[in-house]
Structure formats: C-alpha cells, structure tokens
Amino acid sequence: MTHPLSVVWSSKLDESQAKTSRALLFTVARQCFAISVDFVTKVGEMPPYTAVPGSASWLLGLANHENQPLPLVDVRQFLLKGPPASALSSAIVVECAHGKVLLAVEKIITLVDLAAKPRNALLPDCCTTEYVEYVCEHDDSAVVVVQLASLITAVERAALESTASSGELA
Amino acid sequence: MRQGRGVDRVTFTLLLASAVALLLSMLVMLLAADKLAKQRGQQTAITEYSLTLGRLENLLQAGAAATGDQMGVVVAGGEVFSAQLTGEPSGWFATTSTELQAAAIAVQQQWRGLRQGLGDVNLGDARSAASAASAYSAGTVKDALASYEALFNAITEETFSTALLRVVSDIRSSLKNIDYLTDSASSQLPVSAALDAFHASVAALTSLVQEPSGSVLLGYRTRQLLNTFLLHAEALTPERLFETTALVSQTPADGIQSDFQNQLVFALSGARNYRQVLAVEVSVTRRSILTALVCVCAALLLAAMSVWRIRRRQSSKETLEKTTQSKLVQRLKMLTEGQLVDAVVADDQRLDASGEQVIEQTRRVISELVYSSREVADRTADLIAQQQLVLADLQQAESAREQTRQSMAQSVTDGAADVRRLEESASMALMSCSGLQSELGDCAGVAQLGMTAIAEGNAHLDLADSRMSNVANAVRDLNAICANLKQLAERSNLVALNKSLSVAAYSDDVGSDGNDEYVDEMQQLAKQLAGSANEADRVMTMLSSDVEATRQAFKAGESKIDESVNSSREVSHSLEVINTKAIAMLEQIPQSIASVGDGVSRSQALDESLQLLAAVDQDMWERTDTAQQIANEIGRLTAELDASSSRFQLQGREQT
Numbered sequence: 145m146t147h148p149l150s151v152v153w154s155s156k157l158d159e160s161q162a163k164t165s166r167a168l169l170f171t172v173a174r175q176c177f178a179i180s181v182d183f184v185t186k187v188g189e190m191p192p193y194t195a196v197p198g199s200a201s202w203l204l205g206l207a208n209h210e211n212q213p214l215p216l217v218d219v220r221q222f223l224l225k226g227p228p229a230s231a232l233s234s235a236i237v238v239e240c241a242h243g244k245v246l247l248a249v250e251k252i253i254t255l256v257d258l259a260a261k262p263r264n265a266l267l268p269d270c271c272t273t274e275y276v277e278y279v280c281e282h283d284d285s286a287v288v289v290v291q292l293a294s295l296i297t298a299v300e301r302a303a304l305e306s307t308a309s310s311g312e313l314a
Numbered sequence: 315m316r317q318g319r320g321v322d323r324v325t326f327t328l329l330l331a332s333a334v335a336l337l338l339s340m341l342v343m344l345l346a347a348d349k350l351a352k353q354r355g356q357q358t359a360i361t362e363y364s365l366t367l368g369r370l371e372n373l374l375q376a377g378a379a380a381t382g383d384q385m386g387v388v389v390a391g392g393e394v395f396s397a398q399l400t401g402e403p404s405g406w407f408a409t410t411s412t413e414l415q416a417a418a419i420a421v422q423q424q425w426r427g428l429r430q431g432l433g434d435v436n437l438g439d440a441r442s443a444a445s446a447a448s449a450y451s452a453g454t455v456k457d458a459l460a461s462y463e464a465l466f467n468a469i470t471e472e473t474f475s476t477a478l479l480r481v482v483s484d485i486r487s488s489l490k491n492i493d494y495l496t497d498s499a500s501s502q503l504p505v506s507a508a509l510d511a512f513h514a515s516v517a518a519l520t521s522l523v524q525e526p527s528g529s530v531l532l533g534y535r536t537r538q539l540l541n542t543f544l545l546h547a548e549a550l551t552p553e554r555l556f557e558t559t560a561l562v563s564q565t566p567a568d569g570i571q572s573d574f575q576n577q578l579v580f581a582l583s584g585a586r587n588y589r590q591v592l593a594v595e596v597s598v599t600r601r602s603i604l605t606a607l608v609c610v611c612a613a614l615l616l617a618a619m620s621v622w623r624i625r626r627r628q629s630s631k632e633t634l635e636k637t638t639q640s641k642l643v644q645r646l647k648m649l650t651e652g653q654l655v656d657a658v659v660a661d662d663q664r665l666d667a668s669g670e671q672v673i674e675q676t677r678r679v680i681s682e683l684v685y686s687s688r689e690v691a692d693r694t695a696d697l698i699a700q701q702q703l704v705l706a707d708l709q710q711a712e713s714a715r716e717q718t719r720q721s722m723a724q725s726v727t728d729g730a731a732d733v734r735r736l737e738e739s740a741s742m743a744l745m746s747c748s749g750l751q752s753e754l755g756d757c758a759g760v761a762q763l764g765m766t767a768i769a770e771g772n773a774h775l776d777l778a779d780s781r782m783s784n785v786a787n788a789v790r791d792l793n794a795i796c797a798n799l800k801q802l803a804e805r806s807n808l809v810a811l812n813k814s815l816s817v818a819a820y821s822d823d824v825g826s827d828g829n830d831e832y833v834d835e836m837q838q839l840a841k842q843l844a845g846s847a848n849e850a851d852r853v854m855t856m857l858s859s860d861v862e863a864t865r866q867a868f869k870a871g872e873s874k875i876d877e878s879v880n881s882s883r884e885v886s887h888s889l890e891v892i893n894t895k896a897i898a899m900l901e902q903i904p905q906s907i908a909s910v911g912d913g914v915s916r917s918q919a920l921d922e923s924l925q926l927l928a929a930v931d932q933d934m935w936e937r938t939d940t941a942q943q944i945a946n947e948i949g950r951l952t953a954e955l956d957a958s959s960s961r962f963q964l965q966g967r968e969q970t
C-alpha cells in the first residue's frame with residue numbers, strides 16, 4: 145500500500161507539478177491561506193463524517209464523498225502553532241498522486257491568480273513554517289501559500305505513524 | 315446601808331433564815347436518802363437471810379434428800395447475808411440506831427451458833443436416811459397416782475373400748491386403795507394383796523395396748539404417759555415399800571437434831587426481830603425525808619415573802635418619790651408666782667422631820683431650774699434674732715411678690731389686648747379659610763382630571779409597548795432571514811467556485827470558453843448578496859437595539875407614570891384631608907374665639923386672686939408683729955424668772 149490516504153487510485157500527477165498560478169483562498173482561524181487550484185477538485189460545506197476510534201487528533205474521521213470514503217483532515221493541526229480556536233464549516237477535496245483527501249477549513253473565499261501578487265509580506269506568528277511556500281499580499285492582507293506537497297507528505301507520515309501504532313487506518 | 319439597797323432588817327432576816335433552812339434541809343434530805351438506800355439494802359439482805367434459814371429448815375426436814383452441795387450453798391448464802399447485816403456498824407447513821415445494831419449483832423451470833431449446830435446435825439445421817447426412805451414410800455405411791463390420773467384422763471378421752479375402760483378403772487381403784495393403806499400405816503398383807511391386784515391390772519392394760527395386733531390404738535402423747543406410769547408402777551413393789559417403813563420404825567430420836575431445830579427457830583425469830591427493827595428505822599428515815607422536804611418548802615416560802623416585801627418597799631418608795639415630786643412642782647409654781655417665801659414657811663411648818671431633805675432636794679431642783687431658765691432665755695434670744703432675720707426675708711419676699719404682682723397685672727392687661735387682636739385675626743383667618751376651602755376643592759378636581767389623563771397615557775404606553783414587542787419579534791425574524799441570505803451567498807460562492815474548478819479542469823484539456831467571466835460575475839453577485847445581508851443584519855441589529863432601548867424607555871416611563879398616579883392619589887388624598895381639616899378649623903375657630911373670651915375672664919379672676927393674696931399678706935404681717943411682741947414679752951418674763959430664781963437661791967443659802 146503506497147497511497148494510504150485514499151481508498152481509490154488517483155490519476156493526478158504529483159502535487160509538486162502544479163501547472164497554473166491560480167490558487168484557492170480559504171481561512172483557518174481568520175488567517176487567509178491559499179493552495180494551488182490544480183489539485184482541488186471540489187469545494188463544499190463540511191460533510192458529515194464518522195470518527196475513527198483510536199485515530200490521531202488531526203484525523204476528524206471518514207466522510208462519504210461521491211460514494212467514496214475519504215479521510216477528513218483537520219488542517220489546523222498542521223498550519224497553526226497554537227491549539228485550534230475556530231470552527232470548521234467548509235471542506236476542500238484535494239486529489240493528487242497520493243490519492244484523495246478532504247481538508248476541513250474554516251471558510252472558503254474565492255479563486256485568485258497569485259502570479260502578480262507581491263511576495264513581500266511577513267509570515268504571521270500563528271502559522272507554522274514547515275508547509276509554507278511563500279507569503280503574498282491580496283486585498284491588503286497576507287495570504288500564506290501552502291506547499292501542498294509537503295502538507296500531503298506530512299499527512300501521509302502522520303498516517304503511517306498512526307498506522308504503525310494502532311493498525312491500518314481504514 | 316440596807317435601806318439604800320431597798321431591803322430592811324426583817325426582810326434580810328427572812329432571807330437569811332430561808333437560806334439556812336434550805337441548806338440544812340437539803341443536807342438532812344441527802345443524808346436521809348443515803349440512809350434509806352442502805353436500809354433498803356439491809357431489808358433485802360434480811361429477807362434473803364430469812365429465806366436461807368427457811369431453806370436450811372427444809373433441808374433438815376428433807377433429811378436424806380439433802381445433798382452436801384445443797385447444804386454448802388445454803389450455808390454460804392447464810393454467811394454472806396449475815397455479814398451484810400452487820401457490815402455497817404460505824405458512822406453517823408450507826409450511832410442513831412443502836413437497837414438495830416444490837417439486833418444485827420444478835421443475828422450474827424445466832425448464825426454462828428447455827429453453823430456450829432449444823433456440824434453436829436451432820437452426825438445423825440442415819441436418821442436422816444430413814445426419814446428420807448419413809449418419805450420415799452409415800453411419795454412413790456403419790457407420784458404413781460398422779461401419773462396415772464393423767465393417763466386415765468387421756469385414755470378416757472381418746473378411746474371407746476369398754477375393755478380398756480374397765481381395766482383402767484380397776485387400776486385406778488387399786489392405786490387409791492394402795493395409797494390409803496400406805497397412809498394409814500396398816501400391816502403388810504393387805505398392801506401386798508392390793509399391789510398384786512394392781513400389777514395384774516397393769517399387765518392387762520399392757521396386753522391390751524402394747525400388743526402388735528392389739529385392738530386398741532393410742533396416740534403418741536397417751537403412750538408417753540403410759541410409759542411414765544409403767545415406770546412408776548414398777549417401783550411399786552412390796553419389798554421397797556416395807557423396807558423403808560421398817561427403817562423408819564427402827565431409827566431412834568436424836569437430841570442433837572432437836573437442839574439444832576431450836577437454834578434454827580431462835581435464829582428465825584432473831585431475823586424477824588431484826589426485820590421489825592429495820593422496818594421501824596426505815597419509817598423513821600422516810601419521815602425525816604418528808605420533814606426535810608417540808609423545811610425546803612418553808613424556806614422557799616420565806617424567800618417568796620422576802621421578795622414580796624422587797625417589791626412592796628420599792629413600790630412605796632416610788633410612791634413617796636412621786637408625792638415629793640408633785641409637792642416640788644407645786645412649790646415651783648408658787649415660786650413663779652412670787653409666793654415662795656410663804657410657801658417655804660408653810661412647808662416648814664408642815665414638813666418637820668423630813669423638811670430639811672426636801673428643802674435640799676428643792677434647792678437642787680431650783681438650781682437646775684435656774685440653769686434651765688437661763689438656757690431658755692438664751693434660746694429665746696436666739697429665736698428672737700432668728701425671727702428678725704425671718705422678718706427681713708419676709709420683707710424682701712413681699713417686695714418681690716409686689717413686683718411680680720404688678721408684672722402679672724401688666725401681663726394680664728397686655729394679654730387681654732392680644733386676645734382681642736387674636737380674635738380679629740381669627741375672624742380674618744375664618745374668611746381666608748373659607749376661600750382656601752373652595753380653592754382646595756378646585757385643586758382636588760384638577761388632580762382627579764390629571765389622574766384620569768395619566769391613566770389614559772398609561773394605557774397608550776402599554777399599547778405602544780406591545781407594538782414594540784411585535785417590532786422586536788419582526789427584527790428577530792429578519793435577522794434569521796439575513797442569516798439564511800448569508801448562507802445562500804456562501805453556497806452560491808461555493809457553487810461558483812465548483813463551476814470554476816470544473817471549468818478549469820475541463821479547460822486543462824479543452825481551454826477556457828468565457829466561463830471565468832460568468833463565474834466572476836456569480837461570485838460578485840454572491841458577494842453583493844452577502845454584503846447586503848450583512849448590511850441588513852447590521853441594520854437589524856441596530857433596529858433591535860433601538861427597539862430594546864425604546865421598550866426600556868417605555869418601561870421606565872410606565873414606572874414614572876405609576877409613580878405619578880400614586881403621587882396624584884396622595885395629593886388628592888392630602889387635599890381631601892386638608893379640606894376636612896379646614897372644615898374642622900372653621901368649626902373650631904368660633905370655639906377658639908369663645909375660649910379666648912374665657913381667657914380674658916380668667917385673667918380678671920387672676921387679678922382678683924392677686925388682690926386677695928395682698929390682703930392675706932397684710933394679715934400675715936399683722937400676725938408677725940403680734941408674734942414679735944409675744945416673743946419680747948417671753949424674753950422679759952424669762953429675765954424676771956431668772957432674777958427670781960437667783961433671789962430664791964440666795965434666800966435658801968441664807969436659811970441654810
């Protein structure tokens with residue numbers, strides 16, 4: 145099992161091979177983040193999910209997406225330093241070479257092209273630096289562009305650790 | 315000296331005699347009591363001695379029945395009692411009863427002779443034994459008869475057997491026959507025949523009663539009696555009876571026994587004599603005790619008489635002193651009237667022997683009187699001085715009172731003028747009060763109208779409050795609608811994003827076909843919708859806060875209106891109370907005016923009272939002047955009394 149995050153095989157390329165500069169803006173703890181739109185297949189409200197006993201705290205559970213059970217990941221555990229303080233009301237369906245995964249976020253804002261955006265903004269204190277590709281400005285606010293490859297890798301690593309400690313995730 | 319103590323010679327003699335008689339009587343009584351106790355002891359001793367002699371006589375008569383121990387006890391008792399009879403030969407008591415002492419010595423001597431004779435009597439034991447055997451024969455028959463009588467009674471009461479009754483009757487007859495033959499000292503043959511018949515009957519009785527299969531059964535007590543009788547019956551044999559009889563007939567008379575009997579009789583007579591003498595002595599002693607008792611009573615009577623005389627003397631002395639004092643008082647009265655000289659002469663003629671003493675006492679009394687009169691004069695002078703001081707104080711008080719009276723009269727006059735002015739003011743106040751009453755009535759009507767208007771305003775406020783509540787509910791509903799609109803805007807945004815994503819995915823293969831503009835327009839519309847919803851939400855929030863503030867203001871206004879209503883009610887009530895009081899005042903003002911008129915009359919009465927008080931003061935001053943004149947007269951008389959006393963004292967000294 146080389147792709148533990150998904151129960152279905154994905155035809156997408158590796159997430160490091162983004163082709164466009166368009167990104168999807170979303171907020172977590174009132175902080176604006178952005179991921180490349182090349183790996184986002186769908187956005188929507190927070191789906192109902194089933195918690196998995198004995199799983200890690202970042203895994204909220206399994207959600208039914210188009211008759212497929214997908215892991216619902218709490219991105220606050222990876223992107224923020226402190227404990228999660230905001231509610232999660234939306235979800236982003238990400239499909240990459242490792243498989244499909246649902247990212248639970250606070251609010252989805254819009255699609256935007258970040259190619260012409262100045263990248264001189266400072267990283268906010270509440271955010272971690274491990275999964276940040278760069279920080280730019282948009283509508284007079286800082287947008288943290290998430291490096292999806294490192295985020296997915298971290299999720300996969302955490303899943304492997306959790307599997308090693310308590311068995312197969314799914 | 316005794317007169318000074320209140321006891322004369324006769325009384326003293328009586329007291330002394332009673333004391334001496336009491337002492338002597340007590341001494342005699344004590345000695346006689348002691349003597350009587352000793353004599354009672356001697357009486358007991360002589361009685362015991364007589365009993366001892368009686369026992370000795372009985373023993374000598376019993377002969378063989380007397381043992382050596384019994385005789386020894388009797389002799390020892392005689393020794394003790396005879397020693398007690400002669401043990402107190404000396405002393406004051408012994409010298410007064412020589413006859414008794416001689417009788418005691420005679421008893422002692424008789425006892426010694428009796429003891430010596432008792433030793434001689436012991437030599438004739440054979441006679442004693444014979445006498446005892448003869449007595450035994452008769453006593454055996456008597457004892458058997460007595461025991462059989464008890465058995466006979468028991469059997470006749472217990473059984474109905476004719477055979478047994480016949481046998482016991484035969485036994486009784488036989489026993490009585492034997493008793494008769496024994497007492498009559500008949501020959502041996504009839505007695506032996508009677509004894510044979512007796513033993514045959516006893517054998518028949520034994521066969522009837524003691525056989526195991528006997529027809530007659532007896533009780534336990536009867537059997538005991540039967541056993542006793544059988545023992546007595548076994549003793550009744552011809553050999554025993556006739557042997558003792560022969561011994562008695564063979565014993566000769568003894569002269570020693572008769573001498574001892576004579577000595578014993580003599581000792582008994584001596585004891586009797588001693589007892590008689592002792593009885594006489596006891597009687598004498600008792601009479602002496604009675605005499606001493608009478609003497610004690612007489613001594614007590616003398617003492618009582620002495621006390622009575624002492625008291626009578628004291629009472630007569632007190633009477634004499636009272637008489638003397640009355641005479642002295644009379645003489646003093648005469649002295650005060652200036653007739654002392656004549657009284658002294660008259661008293662000198664009447665009081666011859668005791669005049670000097672009376673005059674001396676009179677002088678002492680007069681001296682005391684002089685000192686007392688001087689003291690009285692001094693005190694009178696002090697009183698006059700104090701009275702003058704009091705008069706000065708009274709004058710000051712009178713002046714102050716006069717000033718007070720004048721000020722009070724002025725006050726009364728001013729008060730009357732004030733009252734008149736007050737009356738006029740009251741009339742004006744009455745008219746003003748009437749106007750005020752009408753004004754108060756108008757105010758009450760206005761207050762009632764105000765209360766009605768306030769009540770209507772309160773009702774309108776309640777209606778506005780309910781409408782504002784409806785507005786607040788509508789605002790809440792609009793808030794909910796705004797929330798739905800924002801949710802719709804977000805969903806629209808998501809739908810547009812999904813469309814854009816799908817278009818982008820499709821455009822990877824085919825390319826963009828102008829859908830981006832559509833998606834952007836949809837997103838703009840969603841944004842505008844969300845902004846409008848937010849704006850509506852903000853406006854609704856503001857409206858809700860305004861509505862809430864308005865409701866709070868309504869509530870505050872409602873509470874204020876309630877307070878105003880309550881205040882209006884209180885004002886109305888107060889106006890009613892004021893109106894009621896005004897009416898009452900209007901009714902009371904005429905009475906007050908009338909009472910003011912009474913005050914004027916009271917001030918006039920007070921003026922009259924002040925005039926009466928001035929008249930009383932005038933009378934008091936006149937009486938004070940009279941009292942001062944009397945005090946001056948008393949001082950003058952006291953001085954005259956002092957001078958008269960001094961003159962009388964000088965005259966008394968000259969006469970002395």
